[in-house]
Amino acid sequence: MINLDSLSIELDNFKTDFTVQINRDKWVGIIGKSGAGKSTLLNLIAGFIYPDSGSLLIDNIEMKKYPPSRRPVSSLFQENNLFPHLSVYQNIALAIRPNLKLSDIEIKKISEIIEYLNLGSKTHSSIGKLSGGERQRVALGRIMSSDKKILLLDEPFSQLDPNLRVEMLELIKQIRKDKNITILMSIHTPAEAIDFVSNFLLIKDGKVCRELAPQDYKIDLY
């Protein structure tokens, strides 16, 4: 369970105050106007920015004292998730060992992930040769290999075309089922996600404004 209580940070004339509870195994879509604080919420949970006050509990453990690497969360960004000079394999492997020196078991694990993502033929390709969808799949592969149970997606597929976006959502659905992970995903096209998410959180002026059932996303968005 993720538990935010008055989690606040002041950024350039903008103050947040997040209070929300998210149960394990949920897939939560985060919606709201741009500038409402969607990315800030995800960054606070990931630990990339540090709150001024409030608490952040994950499974009843206060996360504020842990650096990002020791929190059970991993992130996927809109772009620039991958190191362009490393191969597909290396980009996934670095989540296990940054120096890329892996044991046989770990190598096998990476191969399985690559197969799972249907990237087998691209294992040693450089990132520059991949399509947009393939790139995000590699990034997902890294998240899978890290074995972290909470996934933060920050408008992950807005660079892709609509068909591909749905395809990626299907893939995440599959991963979620197989790996049993909790997902927080900010998204600016909620209509595409209603078949996937458990519910939406509407963010407004740095606060969690209300919780919506998937079908109700149109209500009171602005």
Added chain:
Amino acid sequence: MKLLSKTLLIIYLSLLPAQSETNKLVVYTYDSFVAEWGPGPALEQKFEAFCECELEFVGLSDGVEILTRVMYEGKNTNADIVLGLDTNLIHKAKTTGLFDNHSLDLENLNISDRFSDDVFVPYDFGYFSFIYNSSNMVKPPSNFNELLESNISIIIQDPRTSTPGLGLLLWIKKIYGDDSARVWERLNTNILTVTPGWSEAYGLFLEGEADMVLSYTTSPAYHITYENDNTYRAAKFTEGHYEQIEVAAKLANNGNDELANKFLSFLISEDAQDIIPETQWMYPVLDDVKLSGAFEQLVNVENPLRIKSEDVYLNNEKWIREWEESLSK
């Protein structure tokens, strides 16, 4: 496009060589001579007042550069006169064949007993010496031997790149002859550093980096006159001081020979010589010129030393090499 081609045309035209005027006298000299605090501006004014001509000084970086420039320009040089070579360069300058006799009578000059030349006209002179700050040093060395035995730190100039540097090399050569190499090896312990030019050395000395600096006996006159500071003094050496005489000459194919002669004779007239001491901080070549009080406080050099220009020319490379090797040990 039209505008562009017009602009290009203007730029092109502006790059074309200009027509030279016949009633103009071009003098190559070093830049501190023509600087606003140098003698150049006053000389120009005085000369133009009676010559009915235009006098143009071209300031180059130093005396050596003047000769280099006319050598590189050869017979096409714009220069009618060169002003600012020193006696060490005379022989080398003559070998170029670019210069013409001056036909002036130099007998009445105060240095006629030790310098006279058909081509080069002397216009000022001075003596190399070490300058110290009397508020930091009570008893300066009175000869080279005392300097060598002391732990006084000195800054000198590189003889490969500077006139005073060459002056010191010749000074030591004149006194010690074949022993010079050993003297330099001993002097090495006193040398804090060797700078490319006089300015850097004197600047470092004024910063307080070393006890003494190689300069001229006349240097303190500047500090007395402009800064009202008489703590800077020249150390008088009993062996004598090496003399630097600065000279001018006209080019053989100058544009206006009459004007060139007129300028050279003006240069050693009282009118021009009056300006020299307090702009050049050197001695004038006429005894009639009245020197300011500052000059009276300077050390008197009774025995000027000099090596013949021809010998300097012939041995320069050998002596420089000897210097480099002695100081590299």
Added chain:
Amino acid sequence: MFHIEKYRWLLPGLIASALVLSLIITSVSGIFEYANFQLIRKIINDDYIQRIISFTIYQSLLSALLSMIIALPLALTVRKYLEYRIIRFALSLAWLSFVLPVIIGVFAIIKLHGVSGWFSDISVLFGYEKLEYIYGMNGILIAHIFFNVPFATRIILFSLNTIPDELLRVTIQNNFSRWNTFTVIEWPAIRYNLFVTSAIIFSLCFTSFVVVLILGGGPKYSIIEVALYYALKIEFNINRAVSLGIIQMIIASCIVLIILSFTKSFKIEPYTKLKLKNPSIITKKAIVIDSIMLIVALFIFLLPIFALIVSCITAISYENIFANQGLHNSIYWTLVLGLSSGIVAIIISMMLLITIRKLVITHQMKWLANLLELSGNLILILPPILLGTGIFLSLRNVYNVQEIAPYIIVAINSLTVIPFTLRIIGPEYLRVSYMYDKLFNAHNIQGTTRLLRYELPILRGALATAFAVAATLSMGDLGLISLFGSTEIRTLPLYIYQSMGSYRMDNASAGIFILLALVLSIIFISEYLLGGKDD
């Protein structure tokens, strides 16, 4: 089928390259007739010259290596604190040590490190001897580090800034050690620029005449440039000077090529950058080490300049600033020549880069891209004294050199700074092209519209910095202005040097003060007003 229209973008680069080469050819043709291979062989076999050659190589390699060893960790640390105004301010100030005339820089170093410097005073205060460490090999290295580290740091920072924040977050989330972060993310981003910068610093130290002579302490430490200068100016032995010049060029280019062989050919920084808020996490342990490092760096690199400013302020007066026609005239020429050189350098660099970018992005004719870049950097291996002399010799029969001096000065000065402007604009331009190339193509934004309306505004920051560096480096030039300057055309460095040469230390101080003020103003105007406040 070959369409001329399709290859129009080749023109700017080829024209710029031709301009640069024509200047170099003008110079070379002036001295080429003096080249004599028999003489070169004789000189090479001389013990003394061999000693000088090995020392020249030794000191410049060591200087470049030390500069990079210091600049690399410094840049990595500074990067974390770029959001602090004081750090950015310090970085701008540090440009001074790179662009000031060497002679002034040396005096700044002596104010701090000299026998009569602040450190020595402190030593005496505690009852110890005066410190003389600045004269000799130490002095040469300290000066080269002082001059070059701020430059190297800036260039490395430019490269580090191309790393997108997302990737930094990936390294944070995946628990990368400091070393892993360096090897996986930072090293690939800075590698190319790091080696090119080392090569540039090496070349600068290779001909660092004034530093070696003033601080070297004597002829024991001599470099080829000194022998060249002696042959050219004192011996009038132009044959020997040209031979030495050729030897120097061959050695310098061999070593530069060896340094550059450690990097791949024209490589673009691999990342595109997207600015996010508050990217880095600064740990408490790191802050202590970082602060110590930054404070030490501030001391080493800014204290000499501070000491210089203090001593100038105490020496200036109303007379030598306001009632000083010579100074005002020098200010005028410093600005005219400096700003013109800056503008010309930027235009030529952009022309080269327009073509290079197209070649690199379309993966066509890589060799041509390399050649174009090389033509911009060629100037680095030419001995400065010989370049000027060569131009003088080949133009003297055609023109009155005195009259066209301003054009020559601007031409050579802008050529001299192109390696630096290329380094500053190049990576940024390629990055922007990669980011927006598809967008431009999709909307069919091409040619001059694309350049003027879109690319130049995006490149504003890099262009402004490059301009500041180019203009101020030209303003600080003393070598060229001594060769081509005159009574009328005199810049501040020449004014300062002449004042020093005539006992006028107070005028020199006034000149230094004004020069510092001008250089700083240009840096600040460019970086903060023209370039925006982002980077």
